Amino acid sequence: MTNRLDNRSQNHAVIFLGPPGAGKGTQAERLARNYGLVKISTGDILRDHVTRGTDLGLQVKPILDAGHLVPDDILIALIRDKLAGLERVRVIFDGFPRTVAQARELDVLLEELGTPIAGVPLLEVPDAELIARIVSRGRDSGRSDDTEEVARRRQEVYREQTQPLIEYYSSRGQLQTVDGVGDMDEVYTRLQNVLA
Numbered sequence: 291m292t293n294r295l296d297n298r299s300q301n302h303a304v305i306f307l308g309p310p311g312a313g314k315g316t317q318a319e320r321l322a323r324n325y326g327l328v329k330i331s332t333g334d335i336l337r338d339h340v341t342r343g344t345d346l347g348l349q350v351k352p353i354l355d356a357g358h359l360v361p362d363d364i365l366i367a368l369i370r371d372k373l374a375g376l377e378r379v380r381v382i383f384d385g386f387p388r389t390v391a392q393a394r395e396l397d398v399l400l401e402e403l404g405t406p407i408a409g410v411p412l413l414e415v416p417d418a419e420l421i422a423r424i425v426s427r428g429r430d431s432g433r434s435d436d437t438e439e440v441a442r443r444r445q446e447v448y449r450e451q452t453q454p455l456i457e458y459y460s461s462r463g464q465l466q467t468v469d470g471v472g473d474m475d476e477v478y479t480r481l482q483n484v485l486a
């Protein structure tokens with residue numbers, strides 16, 4: 291299937307939205323591989339700092355463990371840095387932006403870099419299923435924020451701080467809603483269809 295992301299000489303940014311536990315990470319990985327995009331997962335970047343025990347890692351660990359959001363200025367600096375290191379800006383964001391302030395700043399950055407937003411897929415999964423998925427993932431991954439209590443906090447934070455992004459992008463006609471229930475291949479096909 292051809293897709294506008296197939297043009298590898300063009301800059302593109304895909305902004306992947308969805309609540310914690312919706313399966314964004316896995317699907318973003320696959321989209322990145324298929325379309326030659328760099329996946330920028332802010333959760334992975336932050337967890338890597340925690341693992342390496344960097345200053346930033348020490349600073350953010352308690353925030354991650356509590357299920358709160360890391361301050362916008364830290365995230366914006368991380369993303370600025372990441373994009374500056376790329377030869378071509380062909381990226382898929384997973385877990386960023388998470389607040390309207392981050393989204394505004396990302397608009398500025400992408401404009402500076404001459405990179406259009408190719409799509410904003412939103413992966414939708416019912417709340418009850420999200421908690422179940424996170425708790426079972428925690429059993430496998432050992433992620434310290436994948437307990438039921440922290441998962442519920444992350445859902446709340448999502449509702450309060452990240453959900454406004456749905457309106458932010460849909461009012462500009464950029465949002466593409468995708469049903470995130472079903473097996474991984476099925477969900478992937480739906481994603482490809484909306485990005486085509």
Ligand code: ADP
Nearest residue numbers: 310311332333354357358359360365385386388
């Ligand atoms: P999930 O989507 O499963 O909740 P992530 O791996 O995307 O998890 O993020 C894990 C944690 O990292 C978040 O709960 C938050 O503390 C922090 N984080 C990641 N991305 C951001 C962001 N864009 N802004 C603020 N905090 C973030």
